[in-house]
Amino acid sequence: MISKSLLLTIFFLIVSSVWAGPSEQSELDDIAARQEQLNLKRDWAKYRLEKSQHDCYDKFFTSRCLEKARLLHRQEIKEIRAQEVPMHDRERALKAILKDERDAQRISEREDAAKAEKRADNARAFEQKQKDEAKRQADLEKRRADSENRAKENKKATPF
Numbered sequence: 001m002i003s004k005s006l007l008l009t010i011f012f013l014i015v016s017s018v019w020a021g022p023s024e025q026s027e028l029d030d031i032a033a034r035q036e037q038l039n040l041k042r043d044w045a046k047y048r049l050e051k052s053q054h055d056c057y058d059k060f061f062t063s064r065c066l067e068k069a070r071l072l073h074r075q076e077i078k079e080i081r082a083q084e085v086p087m088h089d090r091e092r093a094l095k096a097i098l099k100d101e102r103d104a105q106r107i108s109e110r111e112d113a114a115k116a117e118k119r120a121d122n123a124r125a126f127e128q129k130q131k132d133e134a135k136r137q138a139d140l141e142k143r144r145a146d147s148e149n150r151a152k153e154n155k156k157a158t159p160f
Contacts, residue, residue: 024094024097024098025098027090027094028091028094028095028098031087031090031091031094034083034087035084035087038080038083038084038087041076041080042077042080045073045076045077045080046073048072048073048076049069049070049072049073052065052069052072053066053069056069
């Protein structure tokens with residue numbers, strides 16, 4: 001069992017040295033499906049433990065029976081864990097490969113001249129909109145102050 005997991009780990013490390021693609025994504029999906037199967041096995045092991053513990057209370061040597069049930073459960077979980085560890089290592093390696101590719105793609109897009117020009121245009125347009133908004137606010141404040149002055153003058157100018 002240990003030699004299989006060691007061989008799987010070595011295999012996954014060798015395979016992880018290539019660039020990611022659709023095969024890596026499908027492998028991640030496969031890992032997720034296998035993880036679901038292992039979770040199901042883990043749930044069944046827990047069910048068997050609880051059932052055997054329940055059955056132990058009907059026996060005379062209850063403590064000994066409970067110890068055996070726990071020992072059997074630990075062995076089942078150990079086997080499941082031995083399958084999960086290399087699978088999780090491979091999953092982390094695949095996710096790292098995919099992340100590195102996404103980062104490289106973002107960097108290449110950021111360095112693209114046409115997109116850089118478009119970002120610069122967008123930045124200039126944003127700055128212009130900010131200036132226009134500041135000007136509108138200043139004009140609004142000025143009109144409010146002028147309207148108060150005009151209202152005072154209009155009150156003084158009434159013929160009555």
